[in-house]
Amino acid sequence: MSIKLIGFPSSGPLLRVIITLRELGLPYELEIPANIQAIKEEDYIKNKHPFGKIPVLIDGDFVINESRPICTYLVSKYQGKHNNTNLIPSDVHKAGLVGQYVSYESSYYDPPISTIIYQEIYSKKFHNKDPDPEVVKQAREELAKVLDVYEKILEGKEYLNGEYSIADIFHIPSTHYVYGIDAHSDLWDSRPNVKNWWNRLYNREAVKKTFDEIKN
Amino acid sequence: MTIKLIGFLISTSTLRVIICLKELGIPYELEPPASFQSLKDKDYIANKHPFGRIPVLFDGDFRINESRAICRYLVSKYQGKYNNTILIPNDVYKAGLVEQFISYESCYYDSPVSQIVSQELLAKKFWGKDPDPEVLKEARKNLNKVLDVYEKLLEGKEYLVGEFSLADIFHCPGTNLAYGIVTHSDLWDNRPNVKNWWNNLCNRDTIKKSFEEYRA
Numbered sequence: 001m002s003i004k005l006i007g008f009p010s011s012g013p014l015l016r017v018i019i020t021l022r023e024l025g026l027p028y029e030l031e032i033p034a035n036i037q038a039i040k041e042e043d044y045i046k047n048k049h050p051f052g053k054i055p056v057l058i059d060g061d062f063v064i065n066e067s068r069p070i071c072t073y074l075v076s077k078y079q080g081k082h083n084n085t086n087l088i089p090s091d092v093h094k095a096g097l098v099g100q101y102v103s104y105e106s107s108y109y110d111p112p113i114s115t116i117i118y119q120e121i122y123s124k125k126f127h128n129k130d131p132d133p134e135v136v137k138q139a140r141e142e143l144a145k146v147l148d149v150y151e152k153i154l155e156g157k158e159y160l161n162g163e164y165s166i167a168d169i170f171h172i173p174s175t176h177y178v179y180g181i182d183a184h185s186d187l188w189d190s191r192p193n194v195k196n197w198w199n200r201l202y203n204r205e206a207v208k209k210t211f212d213e214i215k216n
Numbered sequence: 217m218t219i220k221l222i223g224f225l226i227s228t229s230t231l232r233v234i235i236c237l238k239e240l241g242i243p244y245e246l247e248p249p250a251s252f253q254s255l256k257d258k259d260y261i262a263n264k265h266p267f268g269r270i271p272v273l274f275d276g277d278f279r280i281n282e283s284r285a286i287c288r289y290l291v292s293k294y295q296g297k298y299n300n301t302i303l304i305p306n307d308v309y310k311a312g313l314v315e316q317f318i319s320y321e322s323c324y325y326d327s328p329v330s331q332i333v334s335q336e337l338l339a340k341k342f343w344g345k346d347p348d349p350e351v352l353k354e355a356r357k358n359l360n361k362v363l364d365v366y367e368k369l370l371e372g373k374e375y376l377v378g379e380f381s382l383a384d385i386f387h388c389p390g391t392n393l394a395y396g397i398v399t400h401s402d403l404w405d406n407r408p409n410v411k412n413w414w415n416n417l418c419n420r421d422t423i424k425k426s427f428e429e430y431r432a
Contacts, residue, residue, distance in 0.1 A: 051320070051324055066316050070312075072315050073311075077308045095292065096289035096293075099284075099288050100281060100282050102285065107282065
């Protein structure tokens with residue numbers, strides 16, 4: 001039985017899961033909800049996601065939601081089954097550090113980058129409001145400080161924990177969206193280690209394929 | 217060599233790790249930093265936490281930071297070594313659901329709880345400002361929605377995934393502070409399943425002990 005993934009194709013959290021599925025060599029079917037109302041309906045709330053969100057993954061009878069737990073579940077169940085890609089090391093110390101970088105993404109990287117995404121992409125599209133330049137400026141400053149730290153962390157490393165891992169994947173979708181805005185790509189491009197890291201991530205087969213799909 | 221934990225007892229993230237250490241029966245030493253200011257020192261940033269935060273854990277030569285990552289590492293390395301307490305089940309599906317509830321805590325529960333704690337307990341102390349009634353009103357509104365969902369999720373269950381897990385621990389420190397503010401305890405007390413869950417948690421030896429240490 002194929003894995004079923006529910007979500008909207010351009011959603012950042014959904015893309016985290018899609019990249020993970022691809023990296024692990026796992027086939028899946030994407031089911032796109034009819035509209036945003038559909039995920040707030042009683043049936044969806046009861047059986048798919050009690051907070052009315054996406055993505056949701058259904059593996060046989062098993063239903064799991066929230067992108068980061070979904071990815072961690074996929075790794076624990078399927079890593080090494082379809083190919084040799086390791087997203088969480090088996091060594092307990094290396095795995096611990098991957099967890100640490102996963103936490104950096106949600107604690108420090110995601111908040112300012114989500115603010116920029118909201119201002120520059122969602123505000124106009126969904127609420128017909130122009131971006132607030134003060135808010136964007138502050139978010140850029142915050143993100144710049146975070147990327148200064150990442151510049152040091154990535155010194156002499158190809159990926160956050162040395163080898164490619166789930167921690168890198170979690171950074172990809174939101175970075176793709178903000179890096180793609182001309183006015184903001186300098187945040188990554190002006191820092192050599194960060195720039196290299198992003199280029200490396202962006203050029204991975206699974207990542208390229210995923211972003212090509214949403215372009216179409 | 218004993219595990220060394222750097223942090224302050226008043227910090228909810230430090231308390232998360234302390235509860236986890238106690239639950240797993242792991243001996244440790246708590247080393248409070250000189251001050252909150254010292255966390256921004258060059259030496260601390262270079263050798264303890266690149267974002268200048270607490271807690272940080274040293275296990276021999278191994279250093280790891282970020283409370284949730286630290287707890288997961290402790291579980292993978294020490295679960296079952298000192299006692300029989302299971303914080304993350306071995307079963308891949310049950311473990312997946314624990315991670316899902318951990319995500320609910322950081323994505324939905326933590327923000328409104330932290331807003332309440334910040335306004336009522338920290339604003340005066342750290343910024344010399346009175347609690348903002350508008351912010352509190354919004355935070356309560358959001359937390360009400362979240363706890364309505366929890367009320368359903370806890371139906372017929374003692375703990376979030378049925379048995380006690382790391383997901384419950386992660387909710388404890390913030391809830392302890394917010395629930396302790398007399399004008400807000402109704403949020404939990406008005407919902408029978410939620411009230412029961414919180415009482416179960418408060419009555420666990422390790423949690424009771426951790427809260428007592430925090431109060432002292």
